[in-house]
Amino acid sequence: MSQFRAKRLDLGGFINARVVRDHTKRKVYEQYEPERQALRYIIRNTTLPQRARAQAQLQLSQMHAYTRPTQIKNRCVAGGIARSVIRDFRIARYQFRQQALAGELPGVKKASW
């Protein structure tokens, strides 16, 4: 959502709207993570009064969707693609192939036996 988006873009590399959105979600999650964990702790602690736990549940479910970790999707750093992203390189499969064949990824070699 636009209320969370940075006024000045702090991204380098490949940028499109979906990358900006995902980056915003990541930063919002980072900001609200302690609050979310505190609420989750209250919910899971069975020794606390039932009323407090129910309130915590409600509060957690009322938080904005952007504060939720499940909203985050790993996207290709080089092309913005969200599918088949290799986590170690943060690159999608085709970009990975191109860069690997060009020798830009250290230690990556085409298999042959």
Next chain:
Amino acid sequence: MQIPRHRILDLVKAQCRIFSQNFNPERLRLGNKILRQRLRGPALAAWYPRKTVSFRDLQDTYRPLGLTMFDEAEDDREEAIQIAKSRGKGRPKKKRTAAESRTAKKKK
């Protein structure tokens, strides 16, 4: 030989104190596993590469010292605008008030 239960509990209690764990012999659900979890936010937020120094930043830092630089892309852009203007194909003048924009629409 049977070891009495309270001896084992004492042992576990000491172990918990030393390793700063939660002593919970009744196995109540205290939600401590949430507190043990590490924060994932910083790692997740570092996924995309951040902006580094750009040509414009250099320009901005050296402008107060009176040093100007030659930006070829910017120069090309300004030249193209000059050519477009001379051919009468430049951008229309910005409408500053609501009244001005209304008259501009009516002309159509």
